[in-house]
Every structure is written in C-alpha cells, then in structure tokens.
Amino acid sequence: MIPYKSLIQIDRNSLTPVFVQLSNQLGQLIRQGVLISGHRLPGTRQLAQLLELNRQTVVAAYDEGLAQGWLESRPGSGTYVAAHFPEVKPLQLSLNNINTISSETIGKQPGYTFESLDYLARPVLTNHNGLRLDDGFPDIRLAPMEELSRAYRSYFRWGNPQQHFGYGDTKGHPLLREQLSIHLNETRGLRTTADNMLITRGSIMGLHLACQVLIRPGDVVATGETTWAGAVMNIQKAGASLVTIPVDQQGIDVDVLAELCEKNRSVARPVRMVYVTPHHHYPTTVTLRADRRIRLLQLAEQYGFVILEDDYDYDFHFLSRPILPLASADRKGMVVYVGSLTKSVAPAFRIGYVVAPAALIDELARLRRIIDRQGDPMLEFAVGQLFKTGDLKRHFRKALRMYHARRDRFCDLLTAELSDVVTFTKPDGGMAVWTTFEPKIDMEAMALRASRERLFFANGVSHNPPGQRLNSTRLGFASSTEDELERSVQILKKVIETV
16 A cells, blocks of 8 residues: 555645645655556545544545546545556655655756856845945835825726726836826937837846847947946847947047947948947946037947947936936937836836837837736836826935935045045946945955945946956945945945955
C-alpha cells in the first residue's frame, strides 16, 4: 500500500485550508508518477483515519481533484487516479527525493536552454528602512494621496460601467492623454494633441517601445559616455551598435557627434538614433547648452537620425526659467519625447508617456498591444482628473518649494562638513547632486559601511564608463527631510573617516 501518512504532510498552522493542502499534494504525487493512472485511492473514511483528519476534509479534497481532472469517480467502486494521464516513471517512494526534486530541480532550472543576457543583470532598486541619499526620487510623503483617492472613487461613480471596466484604448485613457497634452503644451512649449500621446507604464516602457520600433539590428545609436543604464539596456536589446560621445559641463559634445555622423555616412553606416537627457544629463545633472541644442536638432535634420529625448525630471527646476525641451523646437518631427510622472509623484504610480508624431504613436500602440494590452484605466483616469482640477499642478508647486529648500540645505551641508573630500556643482534643478569623492576614497567600501549604519546610497560603479573610474555618484536629496539630510551627512562623514 502507498505510505500516504509519510508522503502527505499537513501544516495545521498554514493559512492554506487543509483540504486544499491535501488536494495539492495528491496532485503533486500524481504528476511525479508516485500515484499512477488507474490507481485506486483509499476510501475517504480510511484516508481520514490515516491522516487524522475529518472525513469531510478528505471528501472536499477528493472533490477538488475531481473538479481539476486529476481524479475520477467510478460508481460503486471508489475514487481513482484519472486514466487519461500519460504513464510516468514512478520515483522511489522517498519523501527526501520528492522534496529534492520539487525544490531544487523544478523550482530553479528549466529542462530547456535559453540565453541569459549579461547586460540585463542590473540590481532592482527597492526601498530601504533607514536613511537614504538615493538616485533622485521624490518624497512620497508629499504625494497628493487624498486627492488621488477622491479621483479614484469618482471613477466608480462616473459614466458607463461597461466602458469603465472593459477593454480601453491601447494608447491610454482619453482624459489623461487630453490633459497631459494640455499640460505639456503649457509648461514645455510643445504643440501636441491627444493624438501625439501614448501613455505607458513608466518611461522605461516608452523607451523600450521606441527602441523596438525604431532600431534594427546593427543600427548605430549614440549616447553620452555617462548615461542611464536602463536606456542602454533597451538599446542593446534592440540589437544596436552602441557608440558613446564625450560629455562635459555643457552636456554632450555635438561636435564629436557631427564628426561621427559624417564618418559613418561615408561608410554607409549612418547614425540611426541619439539618446539624450538634455534638461539634466543623467547622471551628472548638467544642462545641455542652448547652442548645442540647436546644433543637435540641425544634425538630426541633416543626417536623418532620431533624437530620443528622455526628460525625466523637468517639473523640478529651481531658477524659474527652465530651458525648454528639444521637442519644443522640433519642426521636422525628429524628436521622440519620453517622460514620466514617477519622479513627479511616486515610483508606484507607473505612468509614463511618449510624445511623437501621430504616425509613430499609432505604431508604438500596435506594439504595446502585444506586450501590455492597455495600461491601468483607473489610475490614468484619476491622474487625468488631478490635472483637470489643478490638484496635480498644485502638488508640483508645493514639491518644488520643498525640494528647492532641501537642495540648498544639502549643498550647504556638503560644503560645511565634507568640502575637503568631495566636489560638486550645485544643480539648477532635479533631485540629486552629482558628487565626486577624492580618489583615495574607496566608493564601494564607503557605501557598504554606510549601509551598516542604515544609510543607503549607490556606490557609483554603474556610472563609470568602460575603463574609467569617476569616483562619483548621485546623492539624492528630494526624498529626505532637512533633518534626515543632516543625519545622513553626519553618517557619511563618519564613514569616510573610517574607510
């Protein structure tokens, strides 16, 4: 007889109902070939006695197996393992063998091969309990949660439920597309309609879609020597040949780009795309100078390449005179403009957008449909409402004041406490300070020591161009209060002294 009492382990402290545990384990024994097709199971009373369970629990487990097709009932005979399963070679009846196979073999490695791409191996950022000088994230404590909650509730009261909870427009909720178009036109000097807008789950999805549609394997794509790894991974995944351009205190060097374009044209390998973050270059926060912006647009028209403009933190500029995006001066449709509300509100609000000529938006939407049929209509509607009522714009103004004060306080602290070991340029906007440490300081060791003191920040290694050691990192100030910034700098100072 099958040793059911040894093979089936019931955890009475588990939140999973006992009958479900029993049904699942019987199914597992069938899949592993321990219980073969046509095997007669013990009667419900007998199995209940063996496992010290209530008979009705066993009845419910058998019913579950019958409903799932693992078992079959033969009137007057009993309950059997379904006969339609293919024969599986039984395992030796060892609980250790069963546990080893299920946890180590099936759970970790597939029975087939696949290619693992090294350039996708990038740590996933998560929130830490403690102080942080992050990559430049917003303070979620300032997010307009009450206003958002009201807007969410209105979604359930407004309009036709069939329309609200069915499939929607792949390009995004019409209200958000309309309101976002108005907002971008007013604040960034764009000339768009809702037809020029695609709502995505964060800017990273917008970058992915744009790269997949616009880049073919072997295409030449240029970025700054220092740039955002998320964009680089998408460019590489599309099969592009990546080249880098020097970046100085005025942004990407467009003269070097011009030389590259001319050289590549002569060998029939034209530059297909240039990825830039002109408002605040990532990671260094420098702003692309006005004459370089004009030259970059001229080069795009002359050589026919796409400008992929990532404007990740435009809403936060502290001099009240932000330089308009490249997209605002684009007259030939050369710029694909990507942005996000993640940095403006909170990372959990996965709303990004792509602004481009309507023909490209249509194509991006067609691709998006086979990746993610649509976004989150409820969230998109709620955020559209916040734009319409002005709540989101009021949030931007409030956050701007807070971040401005925090930037000033943080830079004062760096100057007062760490001027002998760090250098930086006070950023005109954004939510992080690009900070360079003395060469003698081991950035990785410093970040590790700081984490033990419950202060978290990036060690800067991911910002190093190939073969270079910048000894720099982004220290975000926006997500911390002034008191938290003071404590963070004190810990940083203590750690540096002991490295």
